[in-house]
Structure formats: structure tokens, C-alpha cells
Amino acid sequence: MKQAISTQQLEDAYDAYGTAVYRLAMAFLGQCADAEDVTQETFCRLLYRAPIFTDENHQKRWLLQVAANLCRNQLRGFWRKRVTQLEDTIPAIVPEELEALNAVMALPEQYKLPIHLYYYEGYSVTEIAEILKMGKSAVKMRLKRGRELLKMELEGAN
Known part of the structure; x- marks a missing residue:
């Protein structure tokens, strides 16, 4: 069952899990711009297609699963090069x-x-x-x- 969430709930989710979603996308894709796109799309899907979450861990797992699926889709794209250089902006x-x-x-x-x-x-x-x-x-x-x-x-x- 899907539910609509408020913009405040979206902001709270982004504050809590945005970094984890971005890091996962960065680990998957290796480029900041691609990781930012996946992060944005993940939270758009949260806004419009969110299931009813049982707890915060459920929400975080759902977000990471959506991000992983979006990354896989992006890697399957015919235009995507398989070898990419990481930028120095990755947080370490x-x-x-x-x-x-x-x-x-x-x-x-x-x-x-x-x-x-x-x-x-x-x-x-x-x-x-x-x-x-x-x-x-x-x-x-x-x-x-x-x-x-x-x-x-x-x-x-x-």
C-alpha cells in the first residue's frame, strides 16, 4: 500500500538518510553527478511512491534498495562507460x-x-x-x- 508523505517528512528523511543514499550511489557509480541524480530520484520516489513504513530502519532499507536499483538501471544504460575515475570530492x-x-x-x-x-x-x-x-x-x-x-x-x- 502506497502513501503520500508530507514535505516535512521528506525533509526529515533526507536529513536522516540522504548521506547514506549518496554514499551508496557513489560506491556504485563512482561519479558525483550520477550519485546526486540517483539520490534525487530516490527521494522523489519516496515522496510519490512510499510504502507504509513499520519503523525508521524499514524506511532506510527501502531507500537504499531503491537507490541500488536505480544505480543498476543506470549501469545497464547503453551509453554508460563501465570504467570511471573517482573524483577527489568523495568524503574521506x-x-x-x-x-x-x-x-x-x-x-x-x-x-x-x-x-x-x-x-x-x-x-x-x-x-x-x-x-x-x-x-x-x-x-x-x-x-x-x-x-x-x-x-x-x-x-x-x-
Whole structure:
């Protein structure tokens, strides 16, 4: 069942989850402009197509799932290049974290998202499986393989 939300509810949701949606889109797409477009479209869908949420976590998961689906759609576009350079505007405050963040962003798409959702957003394997619409075993395997790739990359850099 869909509901209309007020502009105040939209603003509250954006204040609470806008950064998480943007970070997810940035991890997926790698370009600020594309991440901003997905963030905007995600909150437009919240305004016009929001289901009835049971709690705040439900709303956040819904927003991240919508953002992930929009990112996938954008990546499927025939005009989209598969290799993109990240801009220096991605938020990484601590210089020590920059090397790890760059390594995460360099991972293949299938590993980048589960790693981002697990370590940067704090989601469980079950929640990631729901957001990315895949099985829990697939999420666990992607986390394992992603960690292995990160370990090789970070140990090779030192």
C-alpha cells in the first residue's frame, strides 16, 4: 500500500538518510553527478511512491534498495562507460582511511557494494541480501572474496 508523505517528512528523511543514499550511489557509480541524480530520484520516489513504513530502519532499507536499483538501471544504460575515475570530492576525512576506501572503490562491482554496505553502512548479511535482492550465501561469498581481494591489494601496496 502506497502513501503520500508530507514535505516535512521528506525533509526529515533526507536529513536522516540522504548521506547514506549518496554514499551508496557513489560506491556504485563512482561519479558525483550520477550519485546526486540517483539520490534525487530516490527521494522523489519516496515522496510519490512510499510504502507504509513499520519503523525508521524499514524506511532506510527501502531507500537504499531503491537507490541500488536505480544505480543498476543506470549501469545497464547503453551509453554508460563501465570504467570511471573517482573524483577527489568523495568524503574521506582521515588520510589513513583513504587508502582503504580507494581499494574498496577499485573492487569489481559485485564485491564493492556488499563490502560498502557491511563495513561502511553497518548492515547485516541478511539486510544486505534483502537490499541487493540476492541470497545470504551469495552475500557471504562476495564479502569473503571482496575481503581477500582487499587484503591482497592492501598488502601489495605496503
